[in-house]
Amino acid sequence: MTHSLLQRQDHEGVATLMLSRPDAYNSLSMELMQALHAELDAIADDLTIRCVVIKGSGKGFCAGHDLKQMLGEGEEDYYRCTFQTCAGLMQRIVSLAVPVIAQVHGVATAAGCQLVATADLAVAADNARFATPGVNIGLFCSTPMVALSRAVQPKHAMELLLTGELINAQRAYEIGLVNRLVPESDLDQAVAELAGKIASKSRRTLQIGKQAFQRQRELPLSDAYAACSEVMVENMLTADAQEGIDAFINKRKPEWTHR
Template sequence: MAEIVTMKRGVSEGPVLSAFDKGVLRLVLANPPANALSLDTMAALQERLDAARDDAAVRVIVLAASGKLFCAGHDLKEMTAHRTDADRGRGFFELTMSRCSALMQAIVRHPKPVIAEVDGVAMAAGLQLVASCDLAIASDQSSFSTPGVNIGLFCSTPMVALSRNVSRKQAMEMLLTGETIDAITARDFGLVNRVVPREYLNQIVGKYAQTIVSKSPLTLKIGKEAFYAQAEMGLAEAYGHAARIMVENMLARDAEEGIGAFIEKREPEWKGE
């Protein structure tokens, strides 16, 4: 079960709980048992992410969940209820997929690093959520799947994030069979960074987060944006883009400070500029 850290800014009510401590914003899906990505849950997540963009105090975001499931994907009951609409639910389905796609892209494009802390089942859009984060640490009790094919609904949008994390053959294996993989297999596939005992999950995620907090926030912003941009480019274009970014980064005050501190054998003092 996800642990809420000691807060300095209180807790936000609703399907997503927020806690802040030592530069880390912890967002916890709190709509068990499924922690499904209903419209309300996605809106709450989007709101928290948007608010954190320009909050200089927030340096890292951790995405966790309460209960036995990390996230079971979209709320199928909510979606099914709209089949009685005049358009058989088309409008609601389009809205749901649009909001979900926007949320996943908001994570990827967010200037702050986002870490998924996974303890339990992550399936369909829940797996998509994990794959969209910059880092993912999972407990040894976690499992992952794209089971849509089992109910006649191919996991096409989760496929986008999944196929950008694992090889094509591994992605297609998961998408075509709908079978569940354990945490170790997810690590071997490249879907998660590390698998740790459940009792140490929160502690290890906290260490990762604090390691990142200690870095220049400007450098992290520049680096994350450059990473995802170059990944969509051809080799020559990627090198050209990365070289331009490197030059601009070298001219930043934080790079000047960091290099100076390294040469002078002292701790750097980041200004975020």
Template sequence: MSVETVAAEQSEDLVLREDSEGIARLTLNRPKQYNALSLAMMQAVRRELERIGEDASIKAVIIEGAGRGFCAGHDLRELRGEVSRDFYKQVFDTCCAMMMAVTNLPQPVIAKVHGIATAAGCQLVATCDLAVTEETARFATPGVNIGLFCSTPMVALSRNVPRKRAMQMLLTGEMIEAPTAAEWGLVNKAVPEDELEDAVMGFARAVASKSPHVLKIGKRAFYEQLDVGLSEAYRQTSEVMTENMLARDAAEGIDAFLEKREPTWQGA
């Protein structure tokens, strides 16, 4: 990729942010390229997530794509434009760091999917905490078709769908339809196009109505317990619940339930 192209990319609004009702909406904004994840775009997404993580006013995040699709994965023209181990390592390390930023973000993240979500775009859907898709969208990890196995997308994919289903996607590279993605657990639900926004906002508003402190510790505990054995998972989550019970929002929530009123969260 030329210096001129990089400079032009960095001057674009690669990620658009709009905040409303305590919900941050991030839009991947390379519509002509089906929002392919250039190095600059991945860096921009990560920076915006870091800002959101520090913003106590934000309770939930929506990630969507501009134009005709959610995200087509890595920018293949960029990958062929600079053939070097160091550049490739930078691209894939940056992608992994972006995905981890989604997982490590205190706020829940919801993918709003339309069109296609392929390769690293499918990985991003799998990485988000929740995902809603229009029923005509399609998903794939098609790297095998071009000689580049979807190894990093495999990480998120294999943690969301059954093993045989993940291997089917990875080994064949074939597209799956939105209803199948919902059946396999890649997304939470597939809805008609005209219902997509309402379905996504339904999740976002539900999440935003909860204690941000409780969601933060619960999200962290969820991902941590996935990677340990059963007894260690119970040990860890018992400690988490003990600490949670000592939080002011737990006291407020339980008292509000007993007193039959709505809780007033303090975020601590």
């Protein structure tokens, strides 16, 4: 797929989606959010894809919403549509059958930080920076708060939200916002290796696991165990689980059918 705002490249089961508004730090205009959502919908039906990487072009990952566009419209209905569109995009990432990795360089602020927090995994350059700075301009980052408060401990989330200050990559790693830090020159390779490991797995198994992870998080302990016990039964009955177990017993490489 080639789009003026979003570029897609597929390689060995990994779809890399590059936000392509470098002059605006890849800020999430309405058009970019719609393009990204549409591409994720296409990936949901593409059984050849087993992992997605979201990255930014130019000097940074994503600077959040396009405030110039929003201020230019200046109408309540447009504001509502913008935030509903963003909420739908983030939920699409969560509901996608395959894991999503955020590849972060430069800055990830406001809805850009929300995008990092929403992704299943995040790998960042060791000089990247993160913030939810809405409070500084009178616009509290309430929708980024939804993802952030689910990705890190409450007090860490509140500190970011209340101060609006930038934190460095090391701090983002310490609070659990990102999984790994690497030198910026190694970022592409590090993400490719991680995505490749994931893409080597059964798509069906990844889907079952991701969906179960999201579902059990909101359940009380006993209900979570009950739900995941049923997921294990469902998983055991799949063709890929039977193949994988047989391959393990017989010391051979499994041949996935993604069923």
